[in-house]
Amino acid sequence: MHVHKLYRYPVKSLGGQSVTSLMPEIRGFQDDRRWMFVEESGQFISRRAVPAMCEYAAEVHGDELRFVRIADGSVLGAVAGAREGDKSIEVNVWDDTLTATLIEDERLPAIAAGLGIPGARLVYMGEENRRPVDPRYAKPGEEVSFADGYPYLITGTMSLVDLSDRLRTDVDVRRFRPNIVLETVVEYVEDKLAWITVGANHFRLTKPCARCIMVTQDPDTGERDLRVLAELASYRKEGNKVLFGMNACWEGGSGEISVGDTVDYPPVYSDKTF
Numbered sequence: 702m703h704v705h706k707l708y709r710y711p712v713k714s715l716g717g718q719s720v721t722s723l724m725p726e727i728r729g730f731q732d733d734r735r736w737m738f739v740e741e742s743g744q745f746i747s748r749r750a751v752p753a754m755c756e757y758a759a760e761v762h763g764d765e766l767r768f769v770r771i772a773d774g775s776v777l778g779a780v781a782g783a784r785e786g787d788k789s790i791e792v793n794v795w796d797d798t799l800t801a802t803l804i805e806d807e808r809l810p811a812i813a814a815g816l817g818i819p820g821a822r823l824v825y826m827g828e829e830n831r832r833p834v835d836p837r838y839a840k841p842g843e844e845v846s847f848a849d850g851y852p853y854l855i856t857g858t859m860s861l862v863d864l865s866d867r868l869r870t871d872v873d874v875r876r877f878r879p880n881i882v883l884e885t886v887v888e889y890v891e892d893k894l895a896w897i898t899v900g901a902n903h904f905r906l907t908k909p910c911a912r913c914i915m916v917t918q919d920p921d922t923g924e925r926d927l928r929v930l931a932e933l934a935s936y937r938k939e940g941n942k943v944l945f946g947m948n949a950c951w952e953g954g955s956g957e958i959s960v961g962d963t964v965d966y967p968p969v970y971s972d973k974t975f
């Protein structure tokens with residue numbers, strides 16, 4: 702098994718970057734969901750409410766945070782020194798309340814308006830800002846960024862192929878916003894893995910990821926295809942949750958991981974070889 706693709710999503714709910722190498726950290730890959738747009742009240746803003754946000758991606762270039770229109774690569778705007786701010790404000794991500802650094806830049810009002818969220822404020826999660834992982838699945842000291850709940854999301858290539866075959870159309874993996882895509886030959890083998898090791902880095906796969914309406918959105922246009930969630934629900938539903946991919950935590954290691962890296966994993970008993 703190998704690493705097929707790597708993704709990071711610098712700003713929560715915006716499109717991300719497909720990159721060849723990333724540095725793992727306890728909260729997720731370096732610069733993954735460390736920024737977030739919030740309302741005046743501090744409540745996070747999501748493409749669930751503003752689907753047009755998916756037309757733009759956020760990219761990190763050194764100390765600059767760049768906002769790019771996916772369709773043509775044009776730059777909506779950029780913020781230099783995007784990790785620096787003098788004010789802390791209280792923000793809310795689902796049931797969690799924490800402090801974050803307010804980023805103030807004269808270009809941000811125009812950027813927010815261009816994203817369809819006029820008046821939104823941009824915040825950054827610095828080292829001093831803490832958000833623990835759900836204690837039901839976490840070990841002491843494990844933290845998460847502004848992601849919905851877990852530092853990493855892992856999927857397998859054959860799981861996507863299986864869904865695409867059922868729908869008779871190619872399904873873009875970006876609908877599911879994974880961090881690590883494993884090159885597999887058995888569908889949903891990731892469900893059976895308790896851990897994986899990539900290079901010198903060890904990841905614990907904690908629980909299946911419950912999916913929402915966001916997976917119905919085209920990752921470039923926001924156009925909804927309700928068949929994606931409906932088809933998953935027909936064979937991947939447990940209770941009232943529709944599952945695809947595995948949430949994961951980083952259990953330590955060193956160095957970057959890269960596309961093409963060998964993935965070690967525990968024995969999995971199957972009638973197929975992978």
